[in-house]
Amino acid sequence: MNQRIFERDPSDPKRKEVNPLLKLALELGPLMVFFFANARGEWIAERFPALGALGGPLFIATALFMAATAIALSASWLLTRTLPIMPLVSGVVVFVFGALTLYLHSEIFIKMKPTIVNTLFGIVLLGGLAFGKSLLGYVFDSAFKLDAEGWRKLTLRWGLFFIFLAVVNEIVWRSFSTDAWVAFKVWGIMPITIIFTMSQMPLIMRHSVEGQAK
Numbered sequence: 001m002n003q004r005i006f007e008r009d010p011s012d013p014k015r016k017e018v019n020p021l022l023k024l025a026l027e028l029g030p031l032m033v034f035f036f037a038n039a040r041g042e043w044i045a046e047r048f049p050a051l052g053a054l055g056g057p058l059f060i061a062t063a064l065f066m067a068a069t070a071i072a073l074s075a076s077w078l079l080t081r082t083l084p085i086m087p088l089v090s091g092v093v094v095f096v097f098g099a100l101t102l103y104l105h106s107e108i109f110i111k112m113k114p115t116i117v118n119t120l121f122g123i124v125l126l127g128g129l130a131f132g133k134s135l136l137g138y139v140f141d142s143a144f145k146l147d148a149e150g151w152r153k154l155t156l157r158w159g160l161f162f163i164f165l166a167v168v169n170e171i172v173w174r175s176f177s178t179d180a181w182v183a184f185k186v187w188g189i190m191p192i193t194i195i196f197t198m199s200q201m202p203l204i205m206r207h208s209v210e211g212q213a214k
Contacts, residue, residue, distance in 0.1 A: 026075055027087055030068035030094075035186040037061035038179070055105060058178055062110050066098040086121065093117050111173040111181060114189075118166035125159035150207020154200060161196055165189065 037044060041057020051060045069091045076084050093116050100109040128135040134151035136158050146154065168189075173181045 022079075023084075026072045030065055030072055031186060033068040034061050034065040035182060037064040038182045054102060058107055058110065058182070059102060059105070061182070062098045062101050065110075066095055069094045089120060089124075090117050093120070107178060111169075111178075114169040114185065115166045118162045118169065122159045122162035122166065125155050125162065129155055129159070145209040146204065146207045147209055150203065153203055153207070157200060157203075161193075165192075168192075 038057045038061035041060045045052030097109040097113040134155040136155040
């Protein structure tokens with residue numbers, strides 16, 4: 001039996017679709033767990049001594065972030081019998097840097113995780129374009145149906161945006177407190193990403209396959 005482990009190409013008719021809202025929840029859920037656990041770390045430590053033994057709020061948040069990421073990936077597998085590529089890559093980095101954070105008891109590793117992930121995504125997207133592949137379709141295909149030129153332009157812009165996010169993360173975690181970094185990671189990066197996404201709507205509308213078909 002030849003079963004695919006990774007999600008199929010967006011153009012593959014056998015690719016199983018996931019509700020966009022559910023997909024968003026699976027991708028953002030672990031991040032929200034991380035924010036809540038860091039904000040309520042002392043409260044969690046009082047009620048769950050085993051987690052409290054890990055250290056301060058950031059270490060508790062890191063452990064729960066890893067657990068939530070594993071649950072989200074498992075849910076994706078149960079729903080589609082495949083693993084989404086970009087969340088999987090992010091998950092691997094979460095597990096590696098989270099483990100280093102807990103083992104060495106150093107905050108640096110988990111703070112560098114967004115830098116590594118965003119840089120990796122940026123390089124993958126821009127590198128894919130160099131080989132004629134618009135890999136962003138794997139992320140947004142359930143929400144948008146674009147022609148080849150649209151995917152190429154959108155992939156270029158998102159590749160550069162990921163590099164921008166990596167630079168911003170480095171500036172924030174090196175210049176501000178841990179609580180400020182966590183707050184910015186959730187409540188700063190998300191609005192910036194939403195604004196950037198909305199700014200791409202004119203391009204998406206111009207290159208929408210459904211729009212061209214009308």
